[in-house]
Amino acid sequence: MGxxxxxxxxxxxxxxxxxxxxxxxxxxxGINAMIFFNDGGETxxxxxxxxxxxxxxxxxxxxxxxxxxxxxxDGLMLYFQNRKARPIKYAYEKPSASSSWYSRSMALLGxxxxxxxxxxxxxFWLKTRITGLTVMPSHVKIDGVMHENLFAEMLLVxxxxxxxxxxxxxxxxxxxHLFHGFRSAFQSLGLNxxxxxxxxxxxxxxxxxxISILFASMPVAMYLxxxx
Amino acid sequence: MSNGNMNLTLKxxxxxxxxxxxxxxNYQLGGVSPDMSFLEMxxxxxxxxxxxxEDAIAFDHDCREGICGMCSxxxxxxxxxxxxxxxxxxxxxxxxxxxxxxxxxxxxxxGFPVVKDLMVDRAAFDRIIQSGGFVSVNTSGRTMDANxxxxxxxDADKAFDxxxxxxxxxxxxxxxxxxxxxxxxxxxxxxxxxxxxxxxxKERVLNMxxxxxxxxxxxxSNIGACEVQCPKNISIENIARxxxxxxxxxxxxxx
Numbered sequence: 001m002g003x004x005x006x007x008x009x010x011x012x013x014x015x016x017x018x019x020x021x022x023x024x025x026x027x028x029x030g031i032n033a034m035i036f037f038n039d040g041g042e043t044x045x046x047x048x049x050x051x052x053x054x055x056x057x058x059x060x061x062x063x064x065x066x067x068x069x070x071x072x073x074d075g076l077m078l079y080f081q082n083r084k085a086r087p088i089k090y091a092y093e094k095p096s097a098s099s100s101w102y103s104r105s106m107a108l109l110g111x112x113x114x115x116x117x118x119x120x121x122x123x124f125w126l127k128t129r130i131t132g133l134t135v136m137p138s139h140v141k142i143d144g145v146m147h148e149n150l151f152a153e154m155l156l157v158x159x160x161x162x163x164x165x166x167x168x169x170x171x172x173x174x175x176x177h178l179f180h181g182f183r184s185a186f187q188s189l190g191l192n193x194x195x196x197x198x199x200x201x202x203x204x205x206x207x208x209x210x211i212s213i214l215f216a217s218m219p220v221a222m223y224l225x226x227x228x
Numbered sequence: 229m230s231n232g233n234m235n236l237t238l239k240x241x242x243x244x245x246x247x248x249x250x251x252x253x254n255y256q257l258g259g260v261s262p263d264m265s266f267l268e269m270x271x272x273x274x275x276x277x278x279x280x281x282e283d284a285i286a287f288d289h290d291c292r293e294g295i296c297g298m299c300s301x302x303x304x305x306x307x308x309x310x311x312x313x314x315x316x317x318x319x320x321x322x323x324x325x326x327x328x329x330x331x332x333x334x335x336x337x338x339g340f341p342v343v344k345d346l347m348v349d350r351a352a353f354d355r356i357i358q359s360g361g362f363v364s365v366n367t368s369g370r371t372m373d374a375n376x377x378x379x380x381x382x383d384a385d386k387a388f389d390x391x392x393x394x395x396x397x398x399x400x401x402x403x404x405x406x407x408x409x410x411x412x413x414x415x416x417x418x419x420x421x422x423x424x425x426x427x428x429x430k431e432r433v434l435n436m437x438x439x440x441x442x443x444x445x446x447x448x449s450n451i452g453a454c455e456v457q458c459p460k461n462i463s464i465e466n467i468a469r470x471x472x473x474x475x476x477x478x479x480x481x482x483x
Contacts (some may be wrong), residue, residue, distance in 0.1 A: 187468050187471070
């Protein structure tokens with residue numbers, strides 16, 4: 001039994017990597033929310049520094065990229081196999097009669113998120129890890145230690161209304177992807193019972209809404225000058 | 229309800245054999261009674277076609293009572309048409325209006341090749357059943373009465389619900405991925421829930437899923453269209469159960 005040969009094993013991978021990526025979103029949103037202390041980015045920059053320098057976090061970052069790549073590769077395999085499973089299309093289809101558009105559009109939503117991710121990584125990850133921040137001065141002293149001023153970099157990026165629009169579109173795609181993906185992961189792992197299925201659905205809905213709005217509020221708050 | 233007969237425009241998939249290229253053909257049909265079943269309407273259309281000396285539309289049907297699972301038309305973009313919990317034979321023309329255009333197509337899936345017109349070959353389902361959808365019983369003449377084994381009511385009910393699957397293939401037809409997981413999970417579940425199914429429980433799910441994949445059906449992405457269009461209202465809770473069964477059997481293949 002290969003790790004990807006069976007249709008069900010592919011489902012397990014999709015669910016496991018999806019839930020893993022969800023756990024990352026929680027950490028990411030939590031740390032970014034530090035900007036709302038509105039303390040000139042001091043708390044946020046301290047956390048950013050910790051995440052960028054801590055050995056355990058940096059090791060987990062490798063796992064994160066691997067998980068993301070696995071999620072994407074598995075998703076592409078599912079997408080192409082599923083297309084092959086219906087070589088001749090129907091002349092007349094009415095999918096809206098029996099399913100939601102977002103549950104049928106996971107590959108499209110995932111692609112939109114991936115495009116957003118490339119832009120997002122170029123905006124921040126690439127600069128902090130490799131090329132250096134574009135904002136001047138790029139470092140700020142907190143408690144006598146030099147920190148990269150990621151907060152100032154955010155302010156700079158989100159001055160541009162186009163960037164704000166792109167980030168909002170990213171959050172929008174993420175919302176619908178999570179809205180199906182969260183409950184879907186539990187179903188794939190076999191966790192669906194009338195006792196708790198409605199709780200999982202509710203948790204998934206609340207999570208998708210909260211995480212997307214939280215992320216979306218950051219560029220908006222900076223663009224509108226609520227956070228400075 | 230109006231007793232007025234209807235005039236319909238029918239767009240039907242015509243394909244002379246499994247290797248020929250097919251296409252949608254237009255037919256006009258008048259005098260259709262709202263009390264007819266959908267299959268009776270097709271019978272009426274076929275009489276008109278035969279009188280013209282043309283080849284009648286081939287379609288699957290058997291009991292016409294909603295329990296055999298033979299009739300298999302994709303009507304106006306939905307498996308077995310617009311109504312819920314019914315097969316095509318139990319769909320009546322009162323669900324349509326005078327002047328309607330109705331698209332009628334065969335199930336579309338790699339695993340269900342078209343034999344002719346609206347008939348598809350569903351032998352893939354038979355092969356999946358042969359791979360594990362059974363219980364080996366002692367036929368020496370001393371067969372134990374199944375009712376002698378106490379079974380929790382809840383398990384018996386769930387097993388029965390799963391066993392109402394008639395293997396019609398609507399789940400595959402309606403699934404955007406052409407996945408057969410609702411069918412396979414119903415068959416896995418009906419045995420997994422009962423003590424008689426336990427000895428072969430693990431090899432059953434492994435073999436049936438393997439066969440399902442080999443037949444070229446797609447992967448489930450939890451869209452849920454199958455349970456909406458299933459004429460027997462089989463729940464995707466069964467798919468979750470199959471996922472559990474398969475996971476446990478993969479981790480520890482022996483009982």
